[in-house]
Amino acid sequence: MTTEVRSLREFKMPDVGEGLTEAEILSWSVKPGDTVTDGQVVCEVETAKAAVELPIPFNGVVERLFFPEGATVDVGTVIISVAVAGEAGAAAPAAAAPVAPVAAPAEAEPARREVLVGYGPRTGGTQRRARRTTTTTVVAPAPAAPAPAPVAAAPVVPAQPTGDRPLAKPPVRKLAKDLGVDLRAVTPTGPDGVVTREDVHAHAAAAAAVAAPPAESAAVAPVEPVVVATAGTGDVRVPIKGVRKATAQAMVASAFTAPHVTEFVQVDVTRTMKFVRRLKESGELGRDIRVSPLLLVAKALLTAIKRHPEINAQWDEAAQEIVIRGQVNLGIAAATPRGLIVPNIKDAGGRTLSGLAAALGELIDTARLGKTSPNDMQGGTVTITNVGVFGVDTGTPILNPGEAAILAFGAVRELPWVHKGKVVPRQVTTLALSFDHRLVDGELGSRVLADVAALLEYPKRLITWG
Template identity: 70%
Template sequence: MTTVTAQRFREFKMPDVGEGLTEAEILKWYVKPGDPVTDGQVVCEVETAKAAVELPIPFDGVVHELHFGEGDTVDVGTVIIAVDTDPGAPAGEAAPAAASAAEPVAEPVAEPVAVKAPEPEAPKRQPVLVGYGVAASSTKRRPRKKAAVPAQAGPELNGRATVTEPRPLAKPPVRKLAKDLGVDLAGVTPTGPGGVITREDVQAALAPAAPAPAPVAAPVVPEPVPSVQPSAPSALETRVPIKGVRKATAAAMVASAFTAPHVTEFVTFDITRTMRLVQELKADPAFAGLKVSPLLLVAKALLVAIRRNPDVNAAWDEARQEIVHKGYVNLGIAAATPRGLIVPNIKDAHAKTLPELAAALGELVATAREGRTSPGDMQGGTVTITNVGVFGVDTGTPILNPGESAILAFGAVKEQPWVHKGKVKPRQVTTLALSFDHRLVDGELGSRVLADTAAILEYPKRLMTWA
């Protein structure tokens, strides 16, 4: 009597770890085929367009197969690893069956077949990552697509022949590129292995055809001109793929620059008193174990200025044609990392005391430098600060973080001659630059926010009187 047993090989798909992301790059595998794994064990690290994230496996077993290697970019929902959940079973009892291109033909059964009752399902697990839900495991591999059958197929195909146009072979990223560029893949000549269309093929299809040379009466032989041949490009050029955080940042900045009309205003002022206050706070017991820097007081000054001018803390809703005023401030801090520029934000920064703000700022910067910023920490920002002064830069014209109305650039603090109490003296001087979305922040509002921020930093006692 034949018994049908449950398939023991389970597949784990690339989850959406960033609320709507479509792909992720596998940075590192922590396991290999043959390694035992347990429920909740981290098996790999992936990089999305927002952050690097570690992925845990949701079941026990032994690694059967890794479907992708390190450095591969994988679409969300694609199987990345298969696990044998019953490695002690006989070798041929539940081996994964390869999907056949042809439809199966039913065979006569000589005797009744007893079907083993399905085992009870395990209780559903709670999601362990942002945007990650536990999907039911598949007991079969996805069937391969049926090959196109020629119209002249013979009777051996049992009348199931259909006439279809073969679908051009291309990977999902290439298909997306073709769609974005308006290129019909059916008209692209493939050059990849096995007739696969590559990115270069799609880009070549956009290039205009070279015009036919005009006929000439007689060939003209030019005089030889001595020339210096350039060195091979490979010897002088290094190419780095644009992906992950850097790719997302580039797309966001282009979208912001060409969507929101930017206005940038500047103010240069005496920040000497604030620099003295920084030194005093470092010795204050309330800040023991915390990092106190000029950036901390710039952040606090901006929060007070926003409280005095709340209309600047808003967003433009293009779909509904509305301005969304926000009663909270999620303060973004631009941070440079090896993977590119990211902007995590301090949630509800407006409600924090100065020591609480110092603790949150220190944790945010440390996490970003370690490359462990979660996608949730980079969502929901309302206003951003970028500290270009740490690079010795005086000022700049910062580009808005998408979805936000303003961004403040804090320049370098330098000792300069300054008129103080009627006399020219050496003072600590800096420049602030505020860029804002002119659709919802007019010149008067933007100017008040910038002037208030500078006024607080010039006379930091206003942190108490204005707050």
């Protein structure tokens, strides 16, 4: 009678986007005791760029979840351990289990992690893998596991897996901060070593530092804290993280790095609006294709860039060079529940009008669902922000870092306009083009903006100029 040998394997938070160092666990799809298979999604995480589902690269039974939902985890930190069938030579006794997890994943995981989120491997991204942290595995299964060894090890669980960031939900962190309690000094009693509200209160009482804020924090404890109210003032504090944090950092860097210039022009888009209605009614781009004024604005900008490719450029500070990009990756600013993101359509300038419409519709739908992949938000060269959907006439948009230009498309309004020598009501919008004055001088910026305006005033030129 043979006894199945099982060893413990650890799955670490992968680098789900170039340059990212941390991600927040939004939700777990599994729990201790569940069976998982290679490629099965075990959790959804949010980085500074997008929400991403993480599949696990091996088969087994979930032994432990190291972090609760809402925790922010550094890349390379173990987030889940799985008991897998051992290979030949694996130690059979349960007491030897703590050693097995370190050896097993070291040989198998790196090759698979590069394609975890499904958009292809990244070259030159192995530096992070070389920095291996030898984590002593505490074999402490979920409370339901009956194995005798974990029972003895259970008191050790409070020692946090990462060694430097105690496990606690945001309301508990807020409570500890209000009471002046260092979470690292608190003995956790919650599942998997999580510090609870009771642990913080007990520690504060022992230190004779009980104060009023605990009652305030209790008001937000039942819900996952996205916003935290400050008692007595009516103020609301919103944690700066994820997409909003990345956007803020990028905009500050852009505003204080690239010298911005913004130009404006009002355009009679009556013919463009008629053209949009005709395309909708005829279905000539395809019955399932969404047609909007933004589509023609995008096509007009791409056509103008084709005539003036120097605006599709990037400033290379290190090399002291201007890089004129070979293709246009058109970014579209999209408002999502997680904040403003700017995914881009790769090689948008090489697409037909119907191809551009299909890509634009897919980009917007994916962004609204919060499923935009990190790859879709990298490598943009020029951007459009459609402020008109909010009823705004125009603005002075800030450049995305690394891009030379951004076009703001304002609201389309019926205004009195001189047309064929008479003042008549026409459909009018305002365009604003911001550009990096290191790369784009006033003449080039003006020519590009004038071309976009001319194409929208007479959309038939999209065919002759394109």
